[in-house]
Amino acid sequence: MTATLSCTGLSKRYGDILAVQDVGFFIEKGEAYGLLGPNGAGKTTAISMLVGLLQPDAGSVQVCGHDLAADPIAAKAKIGYVPQEIALYPDLTARENLRFFGRLYGLPRRELAKRIDEVLDFVGLSDRADGKIDTYSGGMKRRINIGAALLHRPQVLILDEPTVGVDPQSRKAILDGVEQLVADGMSLLYTSHYMEEVERVCKRVGIIDHGRVIAEGTRKELVSTLGSADRVELVLDGDLDVATEKLRAVQGVTEAVRAGTSSIRLIVNEGSHLLPTLIAAVQGIAVVTAVEVIEPDLEAAFLHLTGNKLRD
Numbered sequence: 531m532t533a534t535l536s537c538t539g540l541s542k543r544y545g546d547i548l549a550v551q552d553v554g555f556f557i558e559k560g561e562a563y564g565l566l567g568p569n570g571a572g573k574t575t576a577i578s579m580l581v582g583l584l585q586p587d588a589g590s591v592q593v594c595g596h597d598l599a600a601d602p603i604a605a606k607a608k609i610g611y612v613p614q615e616i617a618l619y620p621d622l623t624a625r626e627n628l629r630f631f632g633r634l635y636g637l638p639r640r641e642l643a644k645r646i647d648e649v650l651d652f653v654g655l656s657d658r659a660d661g662k663i664d665t666y667s668g669g670m671k672r673r674i675n676i677g678a679a680l681l682h683r684p685q686v687l688i689l690d691e692p693t694v695g696v697d698p699q700s701r702k703a704i705l706d707g708v709e710q711l712v713a714d715g716m717s718l719l720y721t722s723h724y725m726e727e728v729e730r731v732c733k734r735v736g737i738i739d740h741g742r743v744i745a746e747g748t749r750k751e752l753v754s755t756l757g758s759a760d761r762v763e764l765v766l767d768g769d770l771d772v773a774t775e776k777l778r779a780v781q782g783v784t785e786a787v788r789a790g791t792s793s794i795r796l797i798v799n800e801g802s803h804l805l806p807t808l809i810a811a812v813q814g815i816a817v818v819t820a821v822e823v824i825e826p827d828l829e830a831a832f833l834h835l836t837g838n839k840l841r842d
């Protein structure tokens with residue numbers, strides 16, 4: 531089966547920074563693939579090369595059997611791209627914006643009018659279609675941006691952090707809409723640093739850090755990289771920075787990081803056996819007021835694989 535989107539060996543350097551290094555993955559028809567990584571991991575740079583906005587230093591991209599470099603028009607026609615930055619004209623209405631983008635895609639006038647109504651309905655903004663974009667909330671603008679990317683009926687939708695700066699109602703509408711598109715057979719590339727969104731929307735996930743895809747698989751496969759390790763959260767009162775250092779030095783502790791103002795998250799072997807040792811390790815520095823052993827999830831897998839928290 532031909533992948534809807536695939537890339538191999540994608541690399542991009544900005545001066546001394548290797549923003550993307552030898553990235554390769556594929557997305558089947560109707561599959562939702564997530565690129566999960568912290569800010570600066572290289573997600574936007576990778577996507578910019580996948581959609582033909584940035585020339586890779588090395589590597590290639592295939593979209594529905596078309597090579598992006600050799601046949602860019604055919605390849606790009608299959609892609610719907612929703613950039614991280616809102617790209618709409620504030621003085622035009624939503625409908626006028628969609629008309630503008632539809633014409634760029636070369637949609638015939640009559641078909642375009644129909645598609646505009648369809649996508650407005652899909653993003654749940656038909657009743658606001660004739661309001662100017664500058665009266666829209668951030669979330670509503672993002673929904674129109676997604677609508678614009680769908681006008682030409684792409685085979686693969688590429689979303690770069692689509693819920694950043696978005697109100698809860700629009701966030702729900704975006705996630706529900708994306709899930710519906712995938713259920714209807716759309717292929718999806720979804721990037722986010724929100725682990726829970728990627729877990730919800732994507733069947734397979736690539737974890738990207740410092741420009742490299744360092745692990746890839748289903749949620750279950752990635753979580754299994756943790757082996758028998760447990761994730762423990764301690765709520766403490768005291769000097770958390772020193773306590774984090776002390777805990778990191780305890781034998782059996784793989785990772786220890788601050789989580790908010792009063793918690794430390796740990797990955798430990800045999801969590802329940804180690805608890806008394808953990809509490810003793812911070813004695814005189816901090817008092818442990820609560821302990822929680824947490825089910826392993828993608829965030830724990832990320833921490834384990836990279837040694838960093840996802841939301842740095």
Ligand SMILES: Nc1ncnc2c1ncn2[C@@H]1O[C@H](COP(=O)(O)OP(=O)(O)OP(=O)(O)O)[C@@H](O)[C@H]1O
Pocket residue numbers: 544547548549567568569570571572573574575576691
């Ligand atoms: N035009 C540029 N010139 C120089 N360095 C850049 C440029 N664009 C990105 N970078 C650097 O490349 C690396 C990857 O950035 P990129 O924006 O691709 O990451 P990201 O995972 O999308 O992060 P974010 O979620 O913050 O957008 C970072 O170190 C960034 O500072």
